[in-house]
Amino acid sequence: MTEKPENPAFDPVLGLVEPHAGLLTAPPDGQRLYKIMTIENLLRSVGGGYLYFNQVDSYKDFPSADPNDGEQLGRDRASNAATRFEKATDFSAADYYDHSRHRTYACCFSLEDSDHMWSEYANGSPRGKVGIAFDFAKLRAVINDTVEAGIGLEYRGARCKQIFSVNYGVVEYIAWATARRNVTKMVNPILYTYIKDDNYAKEREMRISLSAFGLGRYVLADGTEIEFPPGLQLGFDFRRAVADGTIIEIIPGPGCDRDFLRDELGKLGIMALDSDSAT
Template sequence: MTENTDNAPFDPALGAIEPHAGTLTAPPDGQQLYKIMTIENLLRSVSGGYLYFNRVDSYKDFRNADGHDGEQLQQDRAANEAAKFERAPDFSGADYYDRCRNRTYACCFSLENSDYIWHEYGNGSAHGKVGIAFDFAKLRAVINEIMSVRNGLLYRGNACKQIFSVNYGIVDYLSWEEVRENIDRMPNPIRYTYVKDKSYADERELRISLSAIGMGHFVLADGTKMEFAPGLELGFDYRKAMTDGTITEVFPGPGCDLDFLRDELGKLGIKAVDGAA
């Protein structure tokens, strides 16, 4: 049973469903999303029942990762540092953006099943890589339903209030070192989550973000201050997704050990999909 919160007071520390939809560009219904994974990561995700989200300031798990992912633009930082909070003069706008970045996570997909994403992602596996195609509209609905549960977040095994807001958007590619966006006003932190340097434009990335407010601290019932881990696992049922059309295709990539993939997925109760999984 879920709690009726229709008349509950607004709590700015709690997360929301797509609060920045009006400022982000989402693809239309019917859009396919593509994700390249090592076979090992796919099997871990299926058996663990999760979609993995990286904290945006900790992308180091693949070559050519963007060290500036989610970071305030280089030309914005000086003005952000000069902006101070009236009630916290030692805490600048730049500090605020850095803290927001430290509390923001992303799960990344491509709008295109391109040679580029096959070359760049899912490397280093003993058994090869696979591609997974998702129906964007169905994936969005599934995640929004999961995120609407107020106590859906587990932290060290304890149920917590839902502090993350979920958003969906196509990444905007620009010159990270040259562009300035805080000339007239300081941008919402979500803007920095959805811009990357133009050198990454071939990714054609659709990003799902989970972000917590960048002010103050989150404290557990026992007084422990919450730390934001480098990664989050959001509950996701791959078996159900493969039967209801949220996942539309699983297909082998270069060097894929197809027999191993079929055998291991079979042990997890998943039969052949398009001859690959």
């Protein structure tokens, strides 16, 4: 490796639309995606006009979380750590992968409307939970347009350049503790974002990732270094999505306070639930 990773300032590598599509397996057109949410989180997202992306190294705060989400494989780490940058010998490939993981965010969906997803996610709300069914092709188009527009990240009131690339892929489930991916060459860090232990295979996950380049430091015009937050909000108009079929169905789940949900969505301009039967 020849790049210098820790230069004090650099022209930021701008985000791209699906730069790693050839390395990932996206669902086919016509595929439905399902997202299980608490009613409160859905209403916040609709009212705020966003999809929420979690930092992949911060999934630790609920029982079914994967602590290794997005991490380089355990059996890859030793050889990654032994691989050093020519101009920065104190910085290894393992460090690069850790930096990349910290700068990567995911919005997660399931390919199936399954009992497993309903039981494992969005628990603990007094108002219950709800499922959102998306048309993958339409959702992809909307998000790509948003990222391509380069609206960018607002950080502590300052507008930044659009540094996040968007990618889509079905998660690959493997025996995480024993698998290796760097046997013949170093792998692109995006691959680790789409690998999980086979203990999580029932999730049938498809995820959308937002990731920034794992080398160097990102700074504002005044020299303030950006600290990557635990979550990002990507602009998304739920009202428009319902109207144009990007959102196919809103599914009341177990314990759902249907009257409250219907009334609150109505106040936000979404006039009806598309499904009237709980899962």
